[in-house]
Amino acid sequence: MILYNQIEYNGYQINIFYDDNADSPRETYDNLGTLYTAHRYYRPEKELEDHFDIDNVFEGDTDNFRESFLKEYVALPVYLYEHGGITVSTSPFSCPWDSGLFGIIAVSLDTVREEYGWKYITANRRKKIESYLQNEIKTLDDYYTGEVFGYRITTKDNKDNELESGWGYYGIESVKELETECRHIIDRLNKAA
Structure with missing residues (x-):
């Protein structure tokens, strides 16, 4: 998997990847x-x-x-x-x-x-x-053209501890939506903790 972007947010890491296994x-x-x-x-x-x-x-x-x-x-x-x-x-x-x-x-x-x-x-x-x-x-x-993305959310201090993931976001414009979704997931995780 090729990393597209990495974002730190409220103690978590959002890793955005190119989805090389996307379905048509x-x-x-x-x-x-x-x-x-x-x-x-x-x-x-x-x-x-x-x-x-x-x-x-x-x-x-x-x-x-x-x-x-x-x-x-x-x-x-x-x-x-x-x-x-x-x-x-x-x-x-x-x-x-x-x-x-x-x-x-x-x-x-x-x-x-x-x-x-x-x-x-x-x-x-x-x-x-x-x-x-x-x-x-x-x-x-x-x-x-390979413009399909996915994400993995991990804790900031343990990159192997995957808490949530999602795949199949088509188009570069979907990355903003994906980032917003990840932030909402992290906010929910923090509320539950």
């Missing part, structure tokens, strides 16, 4: 969207060609979904950059040699209506769902 968020979380990929090596969920005719999904290039497709789905294109590691995004990468279309993340409008109890999918509601889908891809990117 596409396998462990309930995701709203389904990732349909068109890559020969990375297939985290579904094969695009098995579910959609690409000509019925995109009009011309892969940045433009067909209107007929968007009448049935909320979807975003997903791009992959591979060079000594991989990263994914809903926006294209600038390198034409090591990047390209990875697939799409999509959810049917029927599923959205059922999930949220909405009769109509307005433009604002569509943007909200697109934001959720973008966050799902961001979390997958955190996984691919």
Whole structure:
């Protein structure tokens, strides 16, 4: 395990590590969207060609979904950059040699209506769902790029005495949340003592 940060707080040590045993968020979380990929090596969920005719999904290039497709789905294109590691995004990468279309993340409008109890999918509601889908891809990117963290709380004078631990915090922005959670745990431990 690689140490990311160490914090001393009220007589305890908070050790934050990179979580090198994290599970893919596409396998462990309930995701709203389904990732349909068109890559020969990375297939985290579904094969695009098995579910959609690409000509019925995109009009011309892969940045433009067909209107007929968007009448049935909320979807975003997903791009992959591979060079000594991989990263994914809903926006294209600038390198034409090591990047390209990875697939799409999509959810049917029927599923959205059922999930949220909405009769109509307005433009604002569509943007909200697109934001959720973008966050799902961001979390997958955190996984691919190793931005997943965990913690161990020990006493300050005995680093082997692990009192609490937690793993699977995706994204660098989750570290602040993790630190706050650890401080609350330590405050509870001090109250109980």
